[in-house]
């Protein structure tokens with residue numbers, strides 16, 4: 001039986017906004033097709049994980065004060081994580097995790113939370129604490145040459161700069177900064193984004209794209225994914241596209 | 249404008265709203281603030297002011313305290329309708345005060361929204377603050393939980409009156425340290441109950457010690473992150489308990505305090521904590537215990553929270569759930585009931601609900617005991633259907649209708665017990681449509 005090994009970083013700390021749902025959706029879509037999902041977790045005080053041995057590494061967003069605690073912990077593994085990225089392990093990083101993988105996060109009072117410096121972008125908090133990029137968001141991304149709309153919910157005060165290659169173009173919502181045209185960061189094996197929702201819950205095409213990528217790398221073959229019943233997902237997408245794109 | 253005229257004018261406005269059949273809600277308070285921003289300072293209050301705050305259970309705890317005090321022959325003024333923000337509180341005070349702004353009562357008991365505690369009680373002299381719990385609630389509206397706690401902590405630094413704290417919520421009991429000089433701190437706690445777990449079962453806050461950032465150790469979890477915790481490093485959590493509820497028996501709806509057994513009409517651990525808070529207040533203010541026992545036995549709520557109806561010959565239980573903790577408590581009730589049943593879950597994403605519905609992924613749908621069908625509805629019916637499906641509940645047993653009335657019609661196609669769970673703005677709408685459907689069915 002084919003399987004994917006997933007490492008879920010800090011599930012008990014980076015657990016805001018239902019990001020755990022992404023793991024649930026991936027597991028669900030793997031198991032429905034007879035694949036196995038092995039989900040390991042790592043958090044503070046646990047033994048060091050073997051990052052390179054995983055097919056997919058996931059981390060979500062957390063509360064500001066807890067994010068600081070874990071930044072100190074995560075930085076211990078900087079070199080190991082960098083190696084895993086270079087080797088092609090797929091990384092899915094949401095919100096706080098997105099920021100932590102960049103150069104740094106500069107808080108409202110100018111304090112710097114160092115990032116892993118794996119990617120070149122950096123984030124600065126919006127000086128006005130009460131102003132956050134909040135709301136439903138729809139972007140258009142390119143998955144292996146196919147244009148796909150991705151829908152989620154953003155909630156961040158950080159403004160992220162210096163993005164080399166974006167995850168998608170904003171059709172509705174803010175993106176990396178207030179009123180930005182681009183959202184997130186994407187390379188061949190990385191998707192880093194502000195989209196909660198949880199991200200994968202309403203975007204089955206994106207989920208399958210990630211699953212396919214991981215399977216291909218692991219088994220060195222194009223794995224055909226059986227079609228699933230996405231009736232609720234499609235109804236949901238159509239309803240929200242109509243609501244946010246057509247009545248804009 | 250002079251205080252006298254403001255009060256007179258607003259009283260007039262409230263009166264007209266009443267004539268036209270409108271409840272008024274926050275409107276009189278809003279007007280009063282426009283006319284005099286310092287209106288809160290203008291009331292003459294001689295009696296103790298008791299405020300109840302926290303994420304979940306404010307209305308129930310508040311109303312329970314009021315009932316106990318009233319049954320003990322005290323005159324109480326309170327915002328029983330749950331208008332718990334600044335303007336709602338002013339509306340209540342204006343309605344109940346004399347023309348000179350005098351409040352004639354033995355107690356003023358005010359349910360107060362968490363973010364408004366520092367604002368309202370800067371001007372209104374508080375005698376007792378009751379803090380229930382802090383959970384994730386509409387994060388996109390009020391900022392994150394932590395910043396809310398810090399605001400209240402800041403307010404408490406100069407507060408030296410009675411402070412009643414839930415000892416079992418690490419987010420709450422930390423407030424005791426805000427003012428180390430304050431000797432009037434009273435903790436309440438609920439002893440381990442039958443369904444408590446050794447591991448965290450539902451989403452929770454506060455995994456780290458707020459004083460030394462060490463991971464907190466739990467002896468057990470009652471629900472969410474509420475339970476017996478301790479910090480190994482600095483001993484945070486080892487509180488002396490003023491009011492302890494023991495021998496909690498949900499089947500018989502009873503618990504013990506100081507050797508006396510109290511029976512209620514509620515059967516959830518979550519309501520038990522509300523009773524723990526309410527009884528702490530009454531213990532502190534020396535309420536008659538026999539009268540309190542009697543009050544607790546009869547106390548009910550009738551605003552959509554755990555309401556029971558019979559519709560089309562089917563027992564129907566309605567419950568409000570505006571965040572993961574509330575929803576998990578509702579589902580615990582579903583699962584503790586062995587009868588076959590169907591669930592209607594209504595989820596809206598209006599501004600008052602918080603536009604972000606991702607919290608439904610923190611609801612535990614993994615275990616559903618004898619649930620034959622789940623119907624989802626509201627503006628986010630499909631999000632909910634996807635969430636439930638992903639928990640591996642059979643997709644063919646899930647139906648989604650954005651229209652609430654249509655969902656209700658489908659719900660009563662089959663004769664079984666029904667559980668209706670609704671989030672904030674969905675509650676009244678669903679209730680009205682249930683009543684309309686009930687009338688159409690010819691039920692009396």
Ligand SMILES: [Zn+2]
Pocket residue numbers: 457458459460461462479480481482483484
């Ligand atoms: Zn500590």
